[in-house]
Amino acid sequence: MTAYLVLDDGRIFEGEPWACTGETFGEAVFSTGMTGYQETLTDPSYHKQVVIMTAPHIGNTGMNTEDEESRRIWVSGFVVRNPSPIVSNWRAQRSLEDDLIKNGVVGIQGVDTRALTLHLRDRGAMRVGIFSGSSLSREEMVVKVRSSDQMSGAYLANDVSTTSEYVIPAQGKTKFKVAALDLGIKAATPRNMSARGIEVHMVPVSTTYAELKSDGYDGLFLSNGPGDPSTMDSVVSLVRQALEEKMPIFGICFGHQILGRALGFDTYKLRFGHRGINQPVMNKEKNRVEITAQNHGFAVEAPADGDFTTVYGAGRVTHICLNDGVVEGLKLLERPAFSVQYHPEAAAGPHDANYLFDDFVEMLENNATR
Numbered sequence: 001m002t003a004y005l006v007l008d009d010g011r012i013f014e015g016e017p018w019a020c021t022g023e024t025f026g027e028a029v030f031s032t033g034m035t036g037y038q039e040t041l042t043d044p045s046y047h048k049q050v051v052i053m054t055a056p057h058i059g060n061t062g063m064n065t066e067d068e069e070s071r072r073i074w075v076s077g078f079v080v081r082n083p084s085p086i087v088s089n090w091r092a093q094r095s096l097e098d099d100l101i102k103n104g105v106v107g108i109q110g111v112d113t114r115a116l117t118l119h120l121r122d123r124g125a126m127r128v129g130i131f132s133g134s135s136l137s138r139e140e141m142v143v144k145v146r147s148s149d150q151m152s153g154a155y156l157a158n159d160v161s162t163t164s165e166y167v168i169p170a171q172g173k174t175k176f177k178v179a180a181l182d183l184g185i186k187a188a189t190p191r192n193m194s195a196r197g198i199e200v201h202m203v204p205v206s207t208t209y210a211e212l213k214s215d216g217y218d219g220l221f222l223s224n225g226p227g228d229p230s231t232m233d234s235v236v237s238l239v240r241q242a243l244e245e246k247m248p249i250f251g252i253c254f255g256h257q258i259l260g261r262a263l264g265f266d267t268y269k270l271r272f273g274h275r276g277i278n279q280p281v282m283n284k285e286k287n288r289v290e291i292t293a294q295n296h297g298f299a300v301e302a303p304a305d306g307d308f309t310t311v312y313g314a315g316r317v318t319h320i321c322l323n324d325g326v327v328e329g330l331k332l333l334e335r336p337a338f339s340v341q342y343h344p345e346a347a348a349g350p351h352d353a354n355y356l357f358d359d360f361v362e363m364l365e366n367n368a369t370r
Contacts, residue, residue, distance in 0.1 A: 001017075001132060001347075002014055002016070003016055003017045003108045004130070005128060005143045007128050007145070008128065008132075008146055010142050012138060014110075015221070016108070017107075017108065018107035019078065019101050019105050019107035020105055021133045023130065024076050024077040025077075025127065025128070025145060026075075026148075027126070028050050029046075029272070030054055030116070030120055030247070030272070030275065031051055031275040032278060033348060035277070035280070036063075036277055037096070038064070038068065039051060039067060039188075039347050039348045040075075040295075041078070041100075041105075043070070043071065043074065044226060045074075045179070047076075047156055047160055047226040048076055048149070048151065048156060050076050050079060054114065054117050058081075058082070059080070059095070059097065060086070060087065061088070061089040063094045069187050069347060070186070070187060073100065074226075076105075076106075077107060078107040080107070082110075084096075085365060097307045098153045102304070125151070126264060127149075128145060140200070142328060151269075153230070155227055156184075156227035157205040157235075158205060160340070161225075163204055166201075168199070174197060174242045175364075176198050176199070176364045177198075177199045177217055177218050179201050179203050179212050179221065180202050181220065183232075184223060184226055185202065185262065186223075186345060187226060188225060188346065193357060196357055200221070201238070202217070207238070208238065209238045209242060212242070212247075218248065218250070218364050219249065219250065219336075219360070219367070220247055220250075221255070222239065222259060222339070224254050229258055229298055229317065230261070232258055232261070239262040244366045246335050248360075249339075250363070252342075253343060254296070256339035256341045257299070260301075260302060260327075263312065264302055267300055267301065268298065268299060269297060269303055270297055274294040274341075275295045277292075278349075278350075279291070279342065282319065283329075284320065284329075290344065292350065293350065294341070294343065295343065296341060301327070302317055302330065307333065310332070316330075316334070318331045319342075336366070344356040
């Protein structure tokens with residue numbers, strides 16, 4: 001049986017069915033990591049996306065419970081060149097294909113993923129469909145892809161956010177109590193805060209600032225997540241209220257974009273996004289290059305040189321991507337708030353930026369002594 005990967009622009013790649021058969025649709029994105037496919041699959045930020053792995057050999061280390069970033073696989077579809085037919089790792093508990101089938105993920109194998117990646121780099125991210133066992137003609141498949149939802153304008157936070165508050169206790173003595181606004185958070189993030197003595201209260205996207213204030217939190221964390229940041233007006237309003245009252249704020253990925261919009265900056269869709277575990281970022285304040293894990297298709301439009309002015313005082317861009325100059329970090333100079341576009345919690349990826357959780361603790365400490 002032949003499976004088809006059909007792009008919005010009419011390009012069609014042939015392969016073989018893998019995992020579940022059927023139809024699936026999403027935004028076609030590629031990830032350059034040679035490892036970490038389990039963390040990618042279980043990251044809620046990949047909701048409504050069809051992920052293409054550029055590494056040719058995927059699945060040889062299997063799947064395990066410890067490395068899951070959430071309780072399910074979120075990708076709409078999975079595209080690989082050569083999935084491993086066997087699992088060979090001492091930590092493996094299941095095979096990759098078994099987990100994909102359990103989660104109902106339609107996949108395709110045998111695709112020339114390098115040619116596909118080059119095509120997306122040239123043409124940009126676009127809608128895609130995977131078809132296996134379909135009686136549709138090629139023309140009908142293209143029409144169906146073009147009628148599917150786009151990522152621009154997509155509000156997806158309700159799909160991935162917790163519906164009720166829950167707590168990740170601090171390891172050892174509790175130093176601070178922080179509200180983490182769950183926009184699609186990865187498990188590694190509260191784990192990093194917990195390890196530093198922070199009691200993390202995971203709260204739904206619908207939480208209001210009045211609720212945060214009444215519960216007496218020491219700070220606010222804005223998580224990663226899927227969708228278009230321009231649709232997040234209610235969360236932007238919450239962040240502006242927190243800024244007005246000088247509540248300490250730390251944002252990651254989607255949270256970085258939301259902080260940027262709260263400061264008055266626009267966000268825009270990247271041509272093909274940053275996804276992988278090897279993205280070079282310049283820390284402008286320390287004049288140091290950090291290799292980072294990233295997964296984002298939107299970015300903040302802010303002046304990269306010099307300080308800027310907002311209604312909350314002066315601020316600056318602290319980090320930029322060395323590949324394309326995208327703004328990767330923001331910080332206010334007169335209020336306790338900062339954010340980064342990448343993932344300091346890694347999972348998977350390098351730990352070059354793990355110090356940012358220490359910076360958050362330091363900010364909470366400084367705010368407590370005021």
